[in-house]
Amino acid sequence: xxxxxxxxxxLAAVADHDQGHEAYQPVKLFSAQGRMGRxxxxxxxxxxxxxxFAAMLLAAGLxxxxxxxxxxxxxxxxxxxxxxxxxxxxxxxxxSHDMDWSGWTCLLTLIPF
Numbered sequence: 098x099x100x101x102x103x104x105x106x107x108l109a110a111v112a113d114h115d116q117g118h119e120a121y122q123p124v125k126l127f128s129a130q131g132r133m134g135r136x137x138x139x140x141x142x143x144x145x146x147x148x149x150f151a152a153m154l155l156a157a158g159l160x161x162x163x164x165x166x167x168x169x170x171x172x173x174x175x176x177x178x179x180x181x182x183x184x185x186x187x188x189x190x191x192x193s194h195d196m197d198w199s200g201w202t203c204l205l206t207l208i209p210f
Contacts, residue, residue, distance in 0.1 A: 126187060129200055133191035145184040152177035 125131050126141060133141075156170030190200035 125191075126184065129187060129190045130194075131191050132195040133188055134195060135192075138188055138192045141188050142181075142185055145181045149177045149181050 124137070152173050156174045159166040159170035159173065186203060189203035189206060193200055193202045
């Protein structure tokens with residue numbers, strides 16, 4: 098009877114895993130290749146939320162100037178939302194690679210409780 102050690106490092110074959118001398122991989126935030134640890138998975142989306150918050154403050158400031166500013170503010174917010182969605186998708190794909198899962202499992206986040 099063989100039991101797997103839950104604290105063992107992942108063994109998935111990831112294409113860009115470097116067996117060189119470095120103890121870490123470079124950050125590739127806008128790539129579906131590679132792995133992302135728990136701390137980075139929490140940190141990068143939080144940073145994206147802060148950028149989104151700044152964009153929403155800018156949009157609110159623009160909306161107070163008039164109707165043309167409101168349209169511009171809506172555009173700024175829309176672009177920020179698209180950017181945060183891209184960051185979340187790539188972070189989830191890389192995090193699933195770190196857990197020895199396929200990147201397609203990020204689609205499971207679309208299923209509501």
